[in-house]
Amino acid sequence: MFEFFLKSLPVQLEGDVVTRQEPCRCCGAKGGIKISRIDYWDIKETDIVKCASCGTAQLDPMLTDDETSKGCLAYYIEETLRTSHKAQEKNNLRSYRRGIHFAFTLKRKNYTPKDILELGPGSGYFLEGIRFVFPDVKISVLDINQELLEFNKSQHGFETHLATPEHFIPALENKFDLIIARDIIEHVTGVDAVFKNVNKYLRVGGLFHFITPNGHEDVWRFYIRYKEKKENSELLINHVNYFDGKGLVDHLTRENFKEISYYTYKLKTTFRGRGRKVNEKLMAPLSQKRSADYYVNEKISEIRSVTFDKKETLNKWYLKPNRKFFARLISWYKHS
Numbered sequence: 374m375f376e377f378f379l380k381s382l383p384v385q386l387e388g389d390v391v392t393r394q395e396p397c398r399c400c401g402a403k404g405g406i407k408i409s410r411i412d413y414w415d416i417k418e419t420d421i422v423k424c425a426s427c428g429t430a431q432l433d434p435m436l437t438d439d440e441t442s443k444g445c446l447a448y449y450i451e452e453t454l455r456t457s458h459k460a461q462e463k464n465n466l467r468s469y470r471r472g473i474h475f476a477f478t479l480k481r482k483n484y485t486p487k488d489i490l491e492l493g494p495g496s497g498y499f500l501e502g503i504r505f506v507f508p509d510v511k512i513s514v515l516d517i518n519q520e521l522l523e524f525n526k527s528q529h530g531f532e533t534h535l536a537t538p539e540h541f542i543p544a545l546e547n548k549f550d551l552i553i554a555r556d557i558i559e560h561v562t563g564v565d566a567v568f569k570n571v572n573k574y575l576r577v578g579g580l581f582h583f584i585t586p587n588g589h590e591d592v593w594r595f596y597i598r599y600k601e602k603k604e605n606s607e608l609l610i611n612h613v614n615y616f617d618g619k620g621l622v623d624h625l626t627r628e629n630f631k632e633i634s635y636y637t638y639k640l641k642t643t644f645r646g647r648g649r650k651v652n653e654k655l656m657a658p659l660s661q662k663r664s665a666d667y668y669v670n671e672k673i674s675e676i677r678s679v680t681f682d683k684k685e686t687l688n689k690w691y692l693k694p695n696r697k698f699f700a701r702l703i704s705w706y707k708h709s
């Protein structure tokens with residue numbers, strides 16, 4: 374039974390064969406199948422097309438930089454206002470411990486990073502966790518959200534770069550021995566350009582650490598709403614790429630990345646039905662064409678008053694410089 378279940382995965386996505394409006398941003402192919410239709414806020418209505426060659430599903434046509442940046446800011450504000458201050462503090466602490474856990478896995482492999490760049494750093498606490506383990510490390514962050522960069526600068530003193538990851542910054546060439554992109558590559562409009570930039574920004578032998586959701590399960594929610602009801606789904610967070618594990622590895626190999634450790638996805642969500650079951654509960658929300666302007670213009674002042682007391686957030690008995698053993702153990706226990 375179990376074996377049968379595994380053999381029937383992944384479920385093939387079906388849809389009309391189409392000529393894409395724009396070539397695939399991973400492999401350049403022009404053919405694909407249309408698997409869904411979405412509204413990105415009230416900013417753009419577009420298709421999700423799965424590439425016939427590399428298997429990546431993407432928005433077609435893709436969001437422009439301006440559309441991305443507006444929607445991201447709206448989402449950032451919406452999410453900040455929706456999440457309680459306490460929950461955000463908890464998230465920050467969790468990211469910090471994850472950073473510690475990650476840094477110790479580097480240490481175990483005899484890597485000691487000196488210059489780190491994170492694309493899309495979020496709260497920056499993951500990086501701070503890394504700095505707990507490697508106190509001398511220099512940290513830079515890159516994001517398209519000025520609000521978020523200011524937060525990173527004032528909370529942690531990181532060097533900041535306001536740009537999309539696709540935009541090449543000559544000053545960053547050969548500067549880093551570790552580049553981090555946690556849950557970022559599913560957001561970028563030009564994956565190929567990002568991988569090329571990462572390659573240029575890294576020194577010889579440098580590391581690229583990324584995580585990204587299982588694209589098949591991620592897109593499933595949109596796929597089944599369209600398949601069953603022919604309705605547009607609502608897309609508020611800009612997942613614009615849905616990767617197929619193999620296509621992604623092939624792409625990285627083409628760009629001369631060498632795999633050090635590569636994990637694919639756990640089956641937990643698959644068992645719950647994501648990526649294979651068709652029912653209403655699993656569908657993405659129906660589009661409401663929510664107004665991005667409302668958040669960007671009317672709500673932004675409310676998040677500017679949000680501050681975090683870093684000392685208070687990290688005030689745990691095990692998070693002291695002289696207790697790295699316990700910090701390591703507890704971070705491992707909670708996040709490995």
Ligand SMILES: [Zn+2]
Nearest residue numbers: 397400424427
């Ligand atoms: Zn492709």
